[in-house]
Amino acid sequence: MKKRLQDAARERPLLADGAMGTQLMLAGLEQGGCGENWNVAHPERVLAIQRKYADAGADCILTNTFGGCRIMLNRHGNAGRVAEINRAGVEIARRAFGDRNGYVIGDIGPFGGLLQPYGDFAEEDVRAAFVEQARALVQAGADAVIVETQTSLEELQIGIEAAREAGAGCIIGSMAYDVTLDGSTFRTMMGIDPERAAEFMQEHGADIVALNCGTGMDMERARQAVLRYRTVTDLPLMVQPNAGQPKLVNMKVVYDEPPEQMVTGVVPLLEAGANIVGACCGSTPDHIAAFRQAIDDFLRVRGSVQNIGEPAL
Ligand SMILES: [Zn+2]
Numbered sequence: 001m002k003k004r005l006q007d008a009a010r011e012r013p014l015l016a017d018g019a020m021g022t023q024l025m026l027a028g029l030e031q032g033g034c035g036e037n038w039n040v041a042h043p044e045r046v047l048a049i050q051r052k053y054a055d056a057g058a059d060c061i062l063t064n065t066f067g068g069c070r071i072m073l074n075r076h077g078n079a080g081r082v083a084e085i086n087r088a089g090v091e092i093a094r095r096a097f098g099d100r101n102g103y104v105i106g107d108i109g110p111f112g113g114l115l116q117p118y119g120d121f122a123e124e125d126v127r128a129a130f131v132e133q134a135r136a137l138v139q140a141g142a143d144a145v146i147v148e149t150q151t152s153l154e155e156l157q158i159g160i161e162a163a164r165e166a167g168a169g170c171i172i173g174s175m176a177y178d179v180t181l182d183g184s185t186f187r188t189m190m191g192i193d194p195e196r197a198a199e200f201m202q203e204h205g206a207d208i209v210a211l212n213c214g215t216g217m218d219m220e221r222a223r224q225a226v227l228r229y230r231t232v233t234d235l236p237l238m239v240q241p242n243a244g245q246p247k248l249v250n251m252k253v254v255y256d257e258p259p260e261q262m263v264t265g266v267v268p269l270l271e272a273g274a275n276i277v278g279a280c281c282g283s284t285p286d287h288i289a290a291f292r293q294a295i296d297d298f299l300r301v302r303g304s305v306q307n308i309g310e311p312a313l
Pocket of ligand 1: 213281
């Protein structure tokens with residue numbers, strides 16, 4: 001039987017995939033378009049992107065369902081298609097692996113608003129939306145559910161509980177941090193620091209503690225976040241930083257860290273205690289291929305060190 005993701009991640013470092021949103025744009029998705037609907041309308045385009053990540057050596061692929069809860073889909077008139085879109089998302093990610101037994105991680109992004117009393121959304125409506133999406137992902141065969149790009153503990157908790165209610169075999173909570181204006185530290189938009197987030201996730205039953213996206217969170221900042229997570233939790237850690245900062249070049253948004261630059265941060269992340277490494281906005285299959293090489297080299301060195309009786313890293 002296939003190991004649970006959280007168990008496999010403890011045994012050896014795993015590689016996740018790279019960006020989906022920016023890749024969909026490159027494939028022709030219009031700004032503000034419903035990328036999740038492509039799971040149904042253009043499954044071959046989504047498959048082509050995810051197959052590139054699988055071919056680059058990713059062990060885990062996130063489903064193209066970031067905005068796949070009812071509240072988000074409703075903005076595109078697709079609220080009635082939650083189950084269909086999320087099921088298709090899992091099936092495409094599974095197909096991308098071909099004969100390989102990779103991990104399909106069902107992706108749940110933010111619902112896109114603020115909870116009462118700060119905003120208009122009642123907790124029960126957000127909970128119902130997340131449970132509905134998580135159920136669709138798990139019933140379609142997702143190995144794990146990630147609740148990602150989270151900035152508030154309240155929404156994170158609803159997401160974790162929804163994944164549990166849906167019966168997810170592995171629950172990943174992932175926060176988006178922003179570097180503060182003075183550059184001294186980072187926290188989420190809602191003021192949550194990494195130690196608090198990790199403690200909270202552990203208390204609420206997450207199996208893997210993660211971070212993704214954010215502003216100014218390069219590989220070195222991600223490494224600092226991993227070290228800070230490690231002060232409060234022994235759970236496996238997952239990191240998906242952006243490929244640097246977005247810049248406008250010839251009216252197109254490009255991210256400024258090419259694979260050869262970003263890959264230099266991979267081994268330091270592993271040495272800091274990261275168990276799953278992937279990348280977020282702006283990253284490409286070339287980034288993930290470079291990460292594969294770095295992780296394999298790291299494993300080879302570690303293996304030979306162990307063979308001659310030296311302590312493992
Ligand atoms: Zn991102």
